[in-house]
Amino acid sequence: MADLLKWFRRAESQQDAPESRGLENPAVSLGDAEAWAETFQGELSAAAGETVNRETALSVPAIWAAVNVHSSTIASLPLHVYRRNGEDRELLKNSPIYRMLHTNPNKRWTSYRWRKYMMLSVLLDGRSYNWIDRPQPGNVRGIWPLNPQAVTPRWNQARGEVEYRYQPDHGPAVTYNEANIIDIPWMLQPDGVDHVRPLSKLKRAIGLSIALERYATTFFESGGVPPLALEGPIKSGAAAQRASEDIMQRLLRRRNKNVLVLPEGHTLKQVGFNPEQAQSNEARRFQIEEVARVYDIPPVFLQDLTHGTFSNTEQQDLHFVKHSLTQWITTIEQEVNLKLFPNGGNRFAEFSVEGLLRGDFQTRMSGYATAIQNAINTPNEVRRRENMPPKEGGDDLHLQKNMSQLDLLGQNQGGPGN
DSSP states (O other): OHHHHHHHHHHHHOTTSOOOBOSSOTTSBTTOHHHHHHHHHOGGGOBTTBOOSHHHHHTSHHHHHHHHHHHHHHHHSOEEEEEEETTEEEEOTTOHHHHHHHTOSSSSOOHHHHHHHHHHIIIIISEEEEEEEOSBTTBOOEEEEEOGGGEEEEEETTTTEEEEEEOOSSSOOEEEOGGGEEEEESSBOTTSSSBOOHHHHTHHHHHHHHHHHHHHHHHHHTTSOOOEEEESOOOSHHHHHHHHHHHHHHHHHOTTOOOOOOOTTOEEEEOSOOTTTTTHHHHHHHHHHHHHHHTTOOGGGGTOOSSOOTTTHHHHHHHIIIIIIHHHHHHHHHHHHHHHSTTOOSEEEEEOOGGGGOOOHHHHHHHHHHHHHBTSSOHHHHHHHTTOOOOTTTTSOBBSGGGOBGGGHHHHTTOTTO
16 A cells, blocks of 8 residues: 555656546546545545545534534625735725625625635635636636635646646646635645645544434434343244334334333343443533534534533633634635735735624723723724714824823813913
């Protein structure tokens, strides 16, 4: 296997050779060493006896909640484009790039839908690719998301950059250069080209979650009865089969009847564990915490309030913004700025996270009062944050003493010498 993987890596580096596609999935390159390892070693199928892929992973409620809260939050954040003017910055609402990032990146996708698809691709497939439709330098016509399972990144030695080969479901393959692809990986391999597939690396934890869900389903499908052993005068295999089916039918039909009548001379003995004895509830709760670790998200966002209290829930909310979202926000901002504004000009894109950091009403009002009384913010700046119209005279800074305007403070005190 090691020699086979080395051979495929050497084949991948030969850029002039035509690239073959996988037999099972035409979008998977034959030079994808990790995909071959999964095929021959059965990595995705060796997780607690369960197949782990994008579809089965989403059947786990904790993973569904984790990827949904991450992707939906990133998608709902305002994404603006600014121009630097010295120490200040100007919001470019009339810029075509602003409309693409904030409203619709192309004629078919809304910005919310595009960014949610981007994050789902990263969190499930490990990488997101978006093609910049740039008919000529400096002119961006649209941004189009690509199916991450149909893209193969590879190093072009002659050009000294990564190129992306895209094989759509219909039509010929297309190769894009690095400058026209917005590339958001979860984690890159040491070569800086390939990426880590989270569902592959975390297959055991995800497979255990799937197995626990399946066990609970099977238990209740059997009427909530643990495995039993029937003892009695059974003289043949056929008789044992009939007795087993008869007992099972009686168990499933008993409903509210708590008395089960057995044939004379037969007894039932429990040979398995019920969910409480097997600690399946505790195991399933622990798997929620495992998923929270995988996606770096507080368990309260997975609707697990076991350790959530009135006092720490808001702190977990701030933790989610500061430590979970910030890494993705920074990654997206830097990649978008690098590819859309490649010349390092004075334009840049930036997310607005103020809404997520607002806190409860009392905390916000207390913070606003402190900011206004100490000449940090003007009243109108605070009103804009609360989506309220400005007031006349609200653009001046104030100090706490008599709430006087800062530039009139000396006159109110009588001026020098008075």
